[in-house]
Amino acid sequence: MSAHSWIAINGHPVLTQREGYLDDLLALFQESESVSEENRIADGPGYAYQSTVAHLRDRLRLLGFTPGVASAEFEQHTQAWLDRNPNPGADEMGVEVRNAAAIRTEVRAYLNSDDPYATYDDYGEPFFSMDLRTQLRLHLDAVVDENALVRYELDDLVRYELVTPGEALADRARADNQDELLKGAPLIVLTEGSSDSKLLASAMRVTHPHLEGFLRFMDFDRGAPGSVGHLVNLVRGFVGAGVANRVVVLADNDTASRSALAAIDASLPPTYRVVHYPNLDLLRSYPTLGPQSDIPVPMDVNGLAGSLEMYLGEELLRDSQTLVPVQWTGWDQKLGAYQGQLIGGHKDRIQRAFRRKVERGSSPRSWWMKGPPRDPVAAL
Template identity: 40%
Template sequence: MAYQTTALRMRQRLELHGFTAARAYNDVREKAEEYAKDPRRLRTPVVEGRERFETYMKDIESAIEALLHDAGAPLRRLHPLDLGERYISRNNNRSYLRFVLDQISDDTLVSLYVSNYIVHRLAKSSGSIVQEARSEQLARLPADAPLIVLTEGPTDSRLLSAAMEITHPHLVEFVNFIDFTTHRAEGSVSTLAKTVATFAAAGVANRFLAIADNDTAAHSALIKVKSDKTLPNTCRVLHYPYLDLLTRYPTLGPYGQGVVLADVNGRAGSLELYLGRDVLTIDGNLAPIQWQHYDSKLGRYHGALSDHDKKRVQKAFEEKIKSARMSGGAPSGDWTGIEAIMNTIITAFMSVHD
């Protein structure tokens, strides 16, 4: 009896919990150096002062290579009492797992064999072991709690939540998009900034991410909160990412009459522009951006789709979601923008090493 997934999916899950590649490397390095100073804690005797960090790293690499050539599942023997305990504590075994996962290809199958746990009555043969483990995790540390994602309003929250079910279904239980509709909260970029400040002041234990439009209005409204040095390490304030599609996008005004291709990254990148070229195409052409007010603070115009086009794009995307669900979660069409946003969310805490 076993649970299986791919190395890529497991890495992404660990990433969302803050176990980044840099953190894993630092944890393993720290423990290797710690053990190097006290050879008595190693199972294999060494001569104190002669064994260096590089030697231990080579030992780890050799062990990983042996695991990868094992006739069974590559990670079957990865247990804190087997190899990992020599270098990191049991409390950090996810760092060690992330370290190993970074050595193998994305499509490598990773298996957790649970038969022994059932035999030794460490787990029940009936029911979901995953659900039991998740319940225990959520009762412990913030690192085990879902990442809270704050958006500008209910539409962004609803569409991104639905999109994740299609593109990254294995991450759904690890991310909680705040539903503004359910909580009857006002939706706007100014409210988003206030919510970030409130979460920080309240000492919310979960890691939380505020992600806003990549347009002039959002960049202007979030300048102050993004420069706030008092925000905790558990918080990130970001915008939707740069997108190639938006580098030459049709715009109307203020340059003159007719359509002008312009780079609208950072100036008009609302969520709708990330929902796919297919849903943005109306009557054979990309729905154009209409330049609106000028922001003197940033020295650039703010742009947006017309309200009519915005609603049409949202409806088309909802149909694309519906179609993907009916086909068993197999997405068709352009999901480039959504993938870019999901990657931004997944890697939001890559700079956290502690």
């Protein structure tokens, strides 16, 4: 004898698993729906998760397993089965080949039967070749009474000491499913604005085209002004919504960004990481303007004025061969430092010039082919 678990809909078993349970199906239940029933089986307590047809239909809909999607997939798989095994006859396993309508009739009759000992013939290959949640959706949609009970029966597993009543099996199954899903999910990069996102994404397509599709620069508000406040709100929205992807919060290397993000960095989930643009040698002695003098004063502006434009190429920072100065503005009391930014309208000019630079870099004789660029994802 071996241990089995199974879904029982309206008292009728379907979707059986040997020596364990099916994560995708158990993850559809809540821990509050676990039931332990003394003396339900002869030599130990019964154990199950129990919900209703209506509740599971709703949960599957949120996951994208709608009646229309499930039905279309079922029709497609059934037709493929028929094409390989024209009626009349049986398939290679000896199962009678039926069309979709015949199978649906059998499923409805079985699941809506009042006979606790009702049985059904093998549904055939169409069910077995589909996602388990699609199979469950098709079964649930065949039930007339939406308040009928749906149980994940775990009695056998308890009897053979494969599980223990009280274990958070449903929560564990959801966590395992989420971990598996995230293994193939792209890394999300959040920036201070849509302009930063677009510039970085276009640059990556030139310098690291082999990474396209494996990370995603998010652009939520087209034309929204870049600001660290915008970025902080995005991060809080992601965390509040429970976005479980790995997320890199990529911000300017300046006073305003370090001050704003320091407040949320320590409270972020472990899959989130705050990263600022790195220090540059060019910025260790960079011309700056302040109220004390009209003549630019060289200063180390790393961590004080390192906006994205400072990283788009030294040649773009020059105006008539002279580096465009940084203007000191507001004082940050918390960090004890001034915020700096490029003077005038040079920010827009540099962005436009960088877009042209990217276009040149996309050609076969691009500048980046002269040697490997500094790895922009090493800090991620």
